[in-house]
Amino acid sequence: MSATFTMYSTPWCGYCHRLRGQLDREGITYDVVDIEQQPDAAQLVEKVNNGNQTVPTLVYSDGSAQTNPSLAQVKEKLAALAG
Numbered sequence: 001m002s003a004t005f006t007m008y009s010t011p012w013c014g015y016c017h018r019l020r021g022q023l024d025r026e027g028i029t030y031d032v033v034d035i036e037q038q039p040d041a042a043q044l045v046e047k048v049n050n051g052n053q054t055v056p057t058l059v060y061s062d063g064s065a066q067t068n069p070s071l072a073q074v075k076e077k078l079a080a081l082a083g
Helices: 014-026 039-048 071-082
Strands: 005-009 031-034 057-060 065-067
Touching: 005 014, 005 039, 005 071, 014 071, 039 057, 057 071, 065 071
Parallel strands: 005 031
Antiparallel strands: 005 057, 057 065
């Protein structure tokens, strides 16, 4: 299964590490972008979060985004995308 969302994160973000661990255990694939290494990504995160660099921010294949979602919220969104 190909990644259907991108997680924007930082290496030091505890919430990011927790969500990544949960996603990995569930076998959910995703791409990761470190916003500290990619200024364009940081700007995207700011745009989605009212000017804040809040991570984790997930952007889905349909262009929608979630900020610091629970595993249940991610699974619900992925199910909706799958139809």
